[in-house]
Amino acid sequence: MSSINVSLPDGSRLSFDPGVDLTTVALAIGPGLAKAALAAEVDGQLVDLSHRLEADAGVRFLTWRDDEGQKVYRHSTAHVLAQAVQRVFPQAKVTIGPSLADGRFYYDFDVEQPFTPDDLARIEDEMRRVIAEDQAFSRSEVSRDEARRVFDELGEPYKIELLDAIAEDDTVSLYGNANGDSHWVDLCRGPHLPSTGRIGVVKLLTASGAYWRGDSNNKMLQRIYGISFPDKKQLAEWLRLREEAEKRDHRRLGRELDLVWFSDVAPACPFFFPKGALIYNKLTDLVRSLYRRFGYDEVITPQIMSVDLWKTSGHYDNYRENMYFVEVDGQEFAVKPMNCPAHAIMFASRHHSYRDLPVRYADFGRLHRYEASGVTAGLTRVRSFAQDDAHIFCRTDQIEDEVFSFIDMLMECYELFGFTDVRIDLSTRPAKAVGDEAVWADAEARLHQALQRRGVEYKVAEGEGAFYGPKIDFMVSDALARRHQLGTCQLDFNLPERFDLTYVNSADERERPVMVHRAVLGSIERFMGVLIEHCAGAFPAWLAPVQVKVVPIGERHVDYARRLTADLKSRGYRAEIDDTGERTSAKIGRAEAERVPYMLICGDREVDAEAVSVRERGMRDRGSMPYVDFVEELSAKAAFPPL
RNA sequence: GCCAACGUAGCUCAGCUGGUAGAGCAGCGCACUCGUAAUGCGCAGGUCGUCGGUUCGAAUCCGACCGUUGGCUCCA
Numbered sequence: 001m002s003s004i005n006v007s008l009p010d011g012s013r014l015s016f017d018p019g020v021d022l023t024t025v026a027l028a029i030g031p032g033l034a035k036a037a038l039a040a041e042v043d044g045q046l047v048d049l050s051h052r053l054e055a056d057a058g059v060r061f062l063t064w065r066d067d068e069g070q071k072v073y074r075h076s077t078a079h080v081l082a083q084a085v086q087r088v089f090p091q092a093k094v095t096i097g098p099s100l101a102d103g104r105f106y107y108d109f110d111v112e113q114p115f116t117p118d119d120l121a122r123i124e125d126e127m128r129r130v131i132a133e134d135q136a137f138s139r140s141e142v143s144r145d146e147a148r149r150v151f152d153e154l155g156e157p158y159k160i161e162l163l164d165a166i167a168e169d170d171t172v173s174l175y176g177n178a179n180g181d182s183h184w185v186d187l188c189r190g191p192h193l194p195s196t197g198r199i200g201v202v203k204l205l206t207a208s209g210a211y212w213r214g215d216s217n218n219k220m221l222q223r224i225y226g227i228s229f230p231d232k233k234q235l236a237e238w239l240r241l242r243e244e245a246e247k248r249d250h251r252r253l254g255r256e257l258d259l260v261w262f263s264d265v266a267p268a269c270p271f272f273f274p275k276g277a278l279i280y281n282k283l284t285d286l287v288r289s290l291y292r293r294f295g296y297d298e299v300i301t302p303q304i305m306s307v308d309l310w311k312t313s314g315h316y317d318n319y320r321e322n323m324y325f326v327e328v329d330g331q332e333f334a335v336k337p338m339n340c341p342a343h344a345i346m347f348a349s350r351h352h353s354y355r356d357l358p359v360r361y362a363d364f365g366r367l368h369r370y371e372a373s374g375v376t377a378g379l380t381r382v383r384s385f386a387q388d389d390a391h392i393f394c395r396t397d398q399i400e401d402e403v404f405s406f407i408d409m410l411m412e413c414y415e416l417f418g419f420t421d422v423r424i425d426l427s428t429r430p431a432k433a434v435g436d437e438a439v440w441a442d443a444e445a446r447l448h449q450a451l452q453r454r455g456v457e458y459k460v461a462e463g464e465g466a467f468y469g470p471k472i473d474f475m476v477s478d479a480l481a482r483r484h485q486l487g488t489c490q491l492d493f494n495l496p497e498r499f500d501l502t503y504v505n506s507a508d509e510r511e512r513p514v515m516v517h518r519a520v521l522g523s524i525e526r527f528m529g530v531l532i533e534h535c536a537g538a539f540p541a542w543l544a545p546v547q548v549k550v551v552p553i554g555e556r557h558v559d560y561a562r563r564l565t566a567d568l569k570s571r572g573y574r575a576e577i578d579d580t581g582e583r584t585s586a587k588i589g590r591a592e593a594e595r596v597p598y599m600l601i602c603g604d605r606e607v608d609a610e611a612v613s614v615r616e617r618g619m620r621d622r623g624s625m626p627y628v629d630f631v632e633e634l635s636a637k638a639a640f641p642p643l
Numbered sequence: 644g645c646c647a648a649c650g651u652a653g654c655u656c657a658g659c660u661g662g663u664a665g666a667g668c669a670g671c672g673c674a675c676u677c678g679u680a681a682u683g684c685g686c687a688g689g690u691c692g693u694c695g696g697u698u699c700g701a702a703u704c705c706g707a708c709c710g711u712u713g714g715c716u717c718c719a
Contacts, residue, residue, distance in 0.1 A: 101717055108716095114647060162719040172719085187719050208714035209646025216715075220646060223714070251712095255654075264692080264710055372644055374715080554676045581676070589680035603678055613678080621679050 005056045022049045023194070026061055036063040038198070039072040039191040046072070048139055048191040064230055074099030076137065076193040077127075077202055077228040078107045079177065083184040084126035085109055085224070088119070094186065095158040095212065095221060103238070105228070108210055108221040110158065115207040115222055123224070124204045134197030135177035139190055147172045147187060158212070159187045200230040245480055250532035251378040257537050257594065259528075259545075260379065268376035269384040270525055275545035278574075282543050282640065283524055284364050286413070287388040289641040290520070294409050296360040296390055301342035303366065307332045312498055313341040322369045339363040340492075340517060343391045344499040347513075352503035357513060358394035358402055364524075365389070379529030386524050392516040393501065399443060402516060403450035403472070403489055410474060410487050410520045411456075416642060417531060417540075419476035423483065424456055427464035427471050434468055435493035443491050443514070444470045468494035478534040486527060489518040538617060541597040541638040548575040548634070549591040553584050553603035560607045564600065564627065571631065573638060592617065597638070600630070 003015040006025055014028060022042075026034040026049065040047055041060040046068060053059075062069035078097035085092050089111055097107030115123075142150075144163060151159040166172060175192055176185040193199065204226040212218035229235045246252070254260035259276030262269070272280055291298065304326060310316040315323065315337065324335040336342065343361045352359065364386050371383050392402050414422055426447055429440045447470055451458050458472070465471055474487035492515040495501070502510040521527040531539075541547055548568055552561035561577050568575035578587045584601065591599050601613040605624060612630050614622045 096716085096718060098716095098718060106714095117648085159719075166719065170719095189719060206713055207647070210715045211645075212716085213718085214716035216645065220715075222646075225714080262711085267710065373710090374644065374646095377712085551679085553678055556676080581674095583676090583682060584678050586681040587679090592680050599679080601679060605678090615679060 004053060006053065007056075007058045009060050016053065018054050019052050021052045022047070022059065022061075025053070025059060029061075033061055033063075037061040038063055038069045038193055041068070046191050048137070049194050050139065051191075070103065071099045072191055073193060073199070073230075074103070074105040074228055076196070077199055077226065078105040079137070079175065079184075079186055079188070079192065080127050080130045080196050080199060080202070081105075081107045081123070081204070081224060081226060082109075082186065083130050083177065084123050086184070087126050087130075088122055093156055093158055096162070103227060104205065104225050106223050106225045108212070108223045110212075110219065110221050114209065115224060117207075120204045120207060120224065124202065127202050127204075130177075131196050131199050131202070133179045134195050135179040135184075136195045137175055137177045137192035139173055139175055139192075141171050141173050144172055147174060150174065150185065151187065154185070162187060199228055201232050201235050202226060202228045203235060245533075248480075248533050248536040249378075250380075250529040253532050253537040254379065254529075257545075259532070266384070267373070268371060268382050270379055270382060276528075278545045279528060279539065279543055280524060283521060283527065284386075284388065286416075286641055286643075287362075287520060289643060290409050290413060291362050291390075294405060296362040298362045298364070299343065299346065301339060301346070301363060301365055302336070304333045304335050305342065307334050309341050309345065310334050313344070313495060314498060315341070322371070324368050324370060335368045336365065337367055337369045339365050339367070339387075339389050340391055340495060340515070341499075344495050344501060344515070347393050348499050348501055352393075352513075354395060354503055354505045354511070357503060358392050358398050360390055360392045362388070362390035379525045379532075382523070382525050385526070387519050388521045388524065389517070389519050392518065393496075393503075393513040394516065395503075395511070396442065396446075396514055399446040399491065399514060399516070400450045400453070403447060404454055406489055406516075406518050407450065407454045407456065407472075412643065413520050414474075414476060414486075417534065419478075419486075419534070421477040422456075423475040423477075424451065424458035425461045425464070425473045425475070426451065426458050427461040427466075427473065429470065430463045430465050430467060432467055433465070434497070439493060440470065443493075447472060447491070466490055466492075468492045476530075478530060479536070480533070484526075484530045486522045486530070487518075487520050488522065489516065491516055538595045538597075540642070541634075542640050542642040544595070544597050544638075545574065546576050546594065546596050547573050547638050548598045548600060549587075549594075549596045550575060550577045550600045550602065551584065551587045551591065552577070552579060553601065555581075557602045557604070557607055561600075561602045564602070564612065568631075568634075571635075573634060588615065598630075598634070 004018050006014045006016060016025065022040045023034065026037045037049055039062045040049060040051065041062060042051065042057050062072065064070060064073065075098060078099065082094045082097055086094065091112065093110035095108040095110065097105065099105040147163055148160060151163065163172065173188065173190060174185055175188045175190055176183060177196055204224055206225045208223050209220045210223040212221050227235070227238060229238065254276065257275065258273045259279065261271045261273060263271060288298065307316055319337060323337050326333050326335065343363065346361065347359060366384065366386050368384050371381055375381055376383065394402055411422065428444055433440065469491035471488060471490035473485055475483045475485045477483055495515050496512050501513055503513050505511045550561045550565045552558045558579050561579065565575045565577040578591065580587065588599060595617060597617045599615040601615060606612055609624065610627055611624045612627050613624045614630055616622065
């Protein structure tokens, strides 16, 4: 009998008898690995440790250190959850239960009554029992008929529906976990842990409704979210990180830092207090300063326009349920949800030569969109907002340069906020699309060109473009590694058509321009929310609502502190004095809580020497320095615009 | 929109099985004049989200509405 070769990631090779299972292979490599292994990857395919090798193969064992290992771990925990639920609620029908990219897992059930917090506690206890029973996960590949019979007998209609959706040439696999007379089976691709006993600690987090297959026309199922770890300490750490994230929640910080307020009189519509408004305006001013350099012209357009306009643009037919309407003098008007139609008619109101293009209209107009009550959230999903919106009207041959320079501007802007990890997606022609295929292909090629010339990495999202044109989306990762979509750049072949936009070319013929919708920050409100959480409320000095807090130690230092405050203000900085009769440490504590970037402590030493004792936010005392030196430092770090 | 939970002072929360509300922080006042994350004492502050019902009596029980939060295809 000839042996087979197993090659490992480090390049080494081992030989075994054919039919050897992976647990044995792991043991041969070392008992440590055998203990840590959760599953394995054989020639790129994820498999159970019980998998047997019949031929030469490349094997990589997955442990907790691998993302795939954790995925298997959590997915197996989801199976334990489902088994526990069916023990406690025998009528519950099982559906699907994947592990999520953020480390959690869930399982959806069809049950008569939604789960209560009490139910979750009972289910969690039952899960611990299943884990204690150390049931082995065993895989069996069966025919579709066989599988259908199993789930028919078990009375699991959702599994049969899933079974029917599995591709013909795909193998159907069942996973049973059994221990003595306790047996539980699920339709699953796998792989799984060797046994339930490998799961350390579990915690169920929340229960909520979730539509079957995410479609609101389908029945609402009950979803349970959970998390699991090999070790208690890891769970504690996970919960701690989650609390940290809660502390920097922009809704909380927005309130604590006096930036934003919400009222029932306008649900999902932020009210910005002075400090919030200051940041808001600094953000738009920043974009304005970029516009000056990149050749954009700002326009101002009406808040409310006739429905005729929205009928022409197509929004009335396709976007009506998100719009607000008002009737005046028997005529119907709509509050604008977008700026583009206004810009289109402005463009159309003048004759344009090919020499005039591109025309770039920027607009910070306030937009109103009705969002379903269940989806609004803080500043990230609101009904009243503005965007750093602009529309470029250009010739086809100008697309590449326009997009290139837009990416330039965007990257420069993101870097300023410390958003250095930018993911870029190019979305191409979807199934239902306007404009002919050649035009799309040409436009997509120009987008590729622009991206490649700019030298950025990007992914292609096939068929994910808008119906009116291909687009490029920009996602950033924040300080907690969460992704947010901010910028976008979308070509539009639809509106120029609908508004019959033209320019005159060099041969004196009328031609259709391309319209480009683009935004760097996207919604200013949303961007503020993302930024607040990214910097945990500690805004860069050029953006901080209060840049300098002047802190006199005693009453006899107040005059001096006032003089400095006035001087800083006259130089254009946002400075405040804290002349409350508090103790110095209390004043510092408050200034730190407000996230003020610079604190200037003034006592006898400083008054005598025309100096200040500088404390930077989040750092210790830097000691005294001449006031003029501090002003110089400030001019370098807090100047606006910061570019 | 749908499922669930929640809504008590500006903020964070307490208030057991119904007997008309309490704390800390913030605010205001007084004292302390103080050297790098929060001095002490006092005062004031609430239609208990709104409306309706049950009850001798409702913050508490029931219903409706409003709002907020967590979810609503990262596939078997």
